[in-house]
Amino acid sequence: CAGRLVPVEPVKPTPLVVQTVSAPTPTPLTDSLVASRHTVATTDGELRYTARTGRIVLRDDDVADGVFGGRTDRAQLGVTAYTLDDADVTDRPITFCFNGGPGSASIWLHLGLVGPRIIDIGEVDEIARPPYRLTDNAHTLLRATDLVIIDAMSTGYSRAAEGRKAKDWHGWKADVEQFTEVIRLWCTREDRWMSPKFILGESYGTIRGVSVAQKLQDEHGMYLNGIVLLSSVLDFGTQDFGNPRWDEASLHFLPSYAAIAWYHGKHPGRTLDEVRAEAERFADGPYRLALAKGRRLDADERNQVAGTLARLTGLPQRYVELTRLRIEHERFCAELLRDEGLVVGRIDGRFTGPAASGTEELMNTDPSGDATLGAFTAALHHYLRAELGSTEEMAYQVSADLWRDWDYTQFQGRPVSVADKLERLMRANPALAVRIEYGYFDLATPYFAAQDMVDHLRLPEAAFDRISHAYYATGHMPYLHQASRVRESDEQCAWIRACSGR
Numbered sequence: 168c169a170g171r172l173v174p175v176e177p178v179k180p181t182p183l184v185v186q187t188v189s190a191p192t193p194t195p196l197t198d199s200l201v202a203s204r205h206t207v208a209t210t211d212g213e214l215r216y217t218a219r220t221g222r223i224v225l226r227d228d229d230v231a232d233g234v235f236g237g238r239t240d241r242a243q244l245g246v247t248a249y250t251l252d253d254a255d256v257t258d259r260p261i262t263f264c265f266n267g268g269p270g271s272a273s274i275w276l277h278l279g280l281v282g283p284r285i286i287d288i289g290e291v292d293e294i295a296r297p298p299y300r301l302t303d304n305a306h307t308l309l310r311a312t313d314l315v316i317i318d319a320m321s322t323g324y325s326r327a328a329e330g331r332k333a334k335d336w337h338g339w340k341a342d343v344e345q346f347t348e349v350i351r352l353w354c355t356r357e358d359r360w361m362s363p364k365f366i367l368g369e370s371y372g373t374i375r376g377v378s379v380a381q382k383l384q385d386e387h388g389m390y391l392n393g394i395v396l397l398s399s400v401l402d403f404g405t406q407d408f409g410n411p412r413w414d415e416a417s418l419h420f421l422p423s424y425a426a427i428a429w430y431h432g433k434h435p436g437r438t439l440d441e442v443r444a445e446a447e448r449f450a451d452g453p454y455r456l457a458l459a460k461g462r463r464l465d466a467d468e469r470n471q472v473a474g475t476l477a478r479l480t481g482l483p484q485r486y487v488e489l490t491r492l493r494i495e496h497e498r499f500c501a502e503l504l505r506d507e508g509l510v511v512g513r514i515d516g517r518f519t520g521p522a523a524s525g526t527e528e529l530m531n532t533d534p535s536g537d538a539t540l541g542a543f544t545a546a547l548h549h550y551l552r553a554e555l556g557s558t559e560e561m562a563y564q565v566s567a568d569l570w571r572d573w574d575y576t577q578f579q580g581r582p583v584s585v586a587d588k589l590e591r592l593m594r595a596n597p598a599l600a601v602r603i604e605y606g607y608f609d610l611a612t613p614y615f616a617a618q619d620m621v622d623h624l625r626l627p628e629a630a631f632d633r634i635s636h637a638y639y640a641t642g643h644m645p646y647l648h649q650a651s652r653v654r655e656s657d658e659q660c661a662w663i664r665a666c667s668g669r
Contacts, residue, residue: 196224196240196328201556207283207303211310220247220555222324225348241331244349245324249314260312260363260667263350267371270569272322274547276369280646281308286546291517299542301550306656311663317349322564338574343378351387363667369397370612374585381588393600393666398612398643404582405616413493414458419616420496422446425479426607427516433481446479496610500530515642516608586620593630600666601634609643
């Protein structure tokens with residue numbers, strides 16, 4: 168049978184609704200400082216102080232088309248601060264301390280020299296072994312000044328804010344801006360603008376310290392009383408083996424090579440001062456002239472210079488000749504004690520460790536770092552939690568290889584140098600004093616190179632009276648030798664008091 172067709176209404180499609188999901192707004196950060204009260208017995212008597220440790224938040228002004236839209240979190244920087252109880256903040260000095268790297272946390276200055284508690288590291292020939300121990304620091308810098316110890320971005324507990332890239336602060340300019348803001352913010356919140364103010368920087372921290380001081384002075388009108396430059400390197404050109412010739416670096420490393428050779432018995436019957444003095448005279452005279460001559464140096468002169476270099480450095484003359492009279496520092500570390508199967512330390516040439524093989528051209532590790540890293544790291548983790556009350560559980564980044572990709576765009580086409588900033592500081596602020604500390608066995612920042620930087624500063628002659636110098640028969644960190652640490656601490660305290668008018 169035939170059916171009847173019934174028309175069917177077409178089905179209309181349901182409109183597609185697209186829901187826009189906005190990104191979650193990051194939760195605003197807050198400071199996370201934990202406070203605790205303590206006492207420490209010092210050579211100046213018992214001190215009662217407050218410790219604060221944690222992270223403080225740094226923010227950017229949010230401005231679009233000239234309209235201020237508030238402030239945006241950009242970073243959290245780790246700090247540990249010590250302030251003397253019941254002190255007059257307008258009279259009490261304050262010192263901002265940091266290490267360098269770039270990429271080093273400030274654990275070394277903190278637990279090695281300035282803090283009220285320090286690691287018992289032992290001595291180079293009897294270094295501490297686990298388990299380690301902390302001890303009261305009777306010579307703490309807290310005797311003369313309050314302390315704020317700061318960890319750079321991506322070191323310690325310092326981290327970028329959510330949604331921000333840490334690498335944006337991995338460079339000279341951004342790093343200086345960040346430290347400048349921490350110091351400005353701290354002095355504002357704690358009412359320390361009228362306090363005598365100091366910066367203590369070590370290694371790359373000396374470049375940072377001078378740059379921060381100049382920015383504080385020129386942009387914020389904050390004038391300092393003094394800067395301590397520990398293991399100073401303000402001009403990379405004085406020690407840069409990246410230069411094709413290597414001439415300046417070879418000259419400036421020679422006295423340190425000779426000092427380390429002396430320490431390892433290559434100059435029997437002579438004193439360290441005698442060996443250094445000869446090396447300095449030779450570097451400033453015959454050696455400088457020989458390197459300047461290049462191919463114009465005749466065979467007899469070349470042989471004589473090579474012989475003197477070999478005697479001073481403790482290296483075989485044939486090796487010196489093969490270097491074209493230009494000895495690179497990591498090769499020196501591998502070569503000096505090769506016949507004993509040892510390499511010597513770059514950070515501190517007193518330390519030695521077994522070579523990976525007898526044919527390595529370069530040192531493959533730094534024995535001075537191997538000997539000290541474990542003790543400082545263990546002590547820091549215990550100290551912050553068990554004694555200062557930190558609840559932080561993220562990894563404390565003792566060292567990050569930030570120096571490999573550090574942004575020096577502002578120095579493009581020329582060696583990194585902030586000597587001009589030190590000149591600017593000292594010309595503008597006739598009260599500013601500078602203390603420079605050197606280690607004779609330091610191959611990271613050789614003392615003769617740092618001296619050369621000072622000797623070429625463009626300053627009125629009277630300004631050099633405000634620059635004082637201290638020398639230690641140790642390496643990059645003088646405080647790894649107990650007697651030197653005591654002397655260093657006591658001299659820094661006396662210098663800070665004198666610069667504060669105390």
